[in-house]
Amino acid sequence: MVERTPILNFLTHVILFLGFVFCVAPFVIVVIAASHNLKDVNDVPMSLLPGSDFWINIKTAWTTADLGPKLFNSFIMSAGVAAGKVIISALTAFSIVYFRYPGRMLIFWLVFITLMLPLEVRIVPTYAVVANVLSPYQTILDLTGLSWLIEKISGVQVSLSLGLLNSYTGLILPLIATATGTFLYRQFFLTVPDELTEAARMDGAGAVRFFIDILLPLSRNNMAALGTIMFLWAWNQYLWPLLITTDQSHATAVTELKQLIPNVGGIPEWNIAMAGTLIVMLPPLVVVVLMQRWFVRGLIATEK
């Protein structure tokens, strides 16, 4: 803008700089606190010059909270959820956009309504379902009398049971269904020119071939954006892994952080706690920094 507003420009710089400090300060404090020894970190006020114990603290935090395997679990879970969401929402959107079977709109609305049922409002029953993922089907068989029928005919008592607690499947599967991802693909598929479909059909391609050879390569940008967002989302999940990993072997890095909170009255090992925090917040931060373009695009596209 070609106008002279020196005072306002100065204020703009000041406020933006304050905002910058507000955003970055917690990161900086975490890094500095992670580099102090026990005495320095509890000094009031804490010195803002980095100490020399950074690697020792990182190592202690790493072993105390057993972060190696936990980061691995986090990674498996996030990659699994991101991949699952990217694939399953593409499939559903393809079905909704490229076919005209009766009940298509019903499927659209069924997917849409899941937006109103976030995990937080159905934690207890979802936990019960994951403890035996076939229980809904068992109940249906019981209620419809089918299991009685099967027992009469074949003599086999039907009791379906498949527990997913403490497993990667249990961590990943319940988080895969996605309404926002489906809408993102739907919007994109609607912009793909009809001529492409016609040309593909003229060349003898069926629905599956068209989907794999034409539609998926075209939606690479979408996949990158959705994948980035969903990877971060899954990495940052807390409540779900906390519930279903009763056993340490499948806990994720984010849930393990709780182990590092200094006890009231215990030794205030804030340096170790901050080192652990740094390790846990680093992977998503790296993803945000490296994938910023996809991250921003994905956020804005999925929410609209």
Added chain:
Amino acid sequence: MEKRVTFSRWSIGILFAVPQLILIFTFFYWPAGQAVYWSLTLQQPWGGGNIWVGLDNFRSILSNADYWNSITASLTFAGISTGLAMVIALVLATLTDRQLAGSRLYRVVLIWPYGIAAPALAMAFRFILAPEAGFMAVVNQVWPGFWDPGLDGTDAMASIIVAFSWKYVGYNFIFFLAALQAIPRSLIEAAAMDGSGVIRRFWDIQFPLITPTIFFLLVINITESFQDSFGIVDIMTSGGPANATNLMVYKIYSDGFRGLDYSGAAAQSIILMLLIIVLTIFQFRFIERRVHYR
């Protein structure tokens, strides 16, 4: 909008939708139905199935002072943190949109907080706001006993609000900046030609044009303050002191899994679900209106 060219094999089309349908049935609709069922029944203490109690569970939680306390805490938290996060983000985004020197840097950095897991940032703020170490300790040295989130409910509430707002400033910033940059430059230039200053232009042109984004973010921030707050509360305060930060989701979790009161937790879930449904419907009605705008 519909496709003109489609494929004719219905069976294949339906097959493509099946995986998602199985997932949402198993992990969304069944548990939601289960929650409704549990909220209307009571599990017998010695086993033997559930007995039908109608709306008794709702009556008992709605007459429980703890529950109302939790609702008040949630609304306080939602109101203040949403207000803070949105106002700060709007100011920063508007100033960044002026594109003075250095604005590229702000565009990159101000987004970072949103990438951080709620429990991790809660941990960082727990240290920063700790009364005996960290930075509030300095204030405590000057005025002893001024700040102690472990004992004072207001301080604890302030802590979780700061932590949550910090994360959502980044999120709101992304959307505000995108909305501001979508405004045609020619509009603003024309206003400048007519002699309106920066602040006048903000109130008369930019602000009205981004009201859809403001409403949208308002709804998202409030819903997220119900959901994303769990990790922050669990790490920073565990709902205490004296239930001052026992937000609704945290209470559902602790009643359901610590107290094993499935029926009570289910009834609370249903109430929260209704709240979120109302907010979502509100949001989509308004998005429809925004489409008319264009």
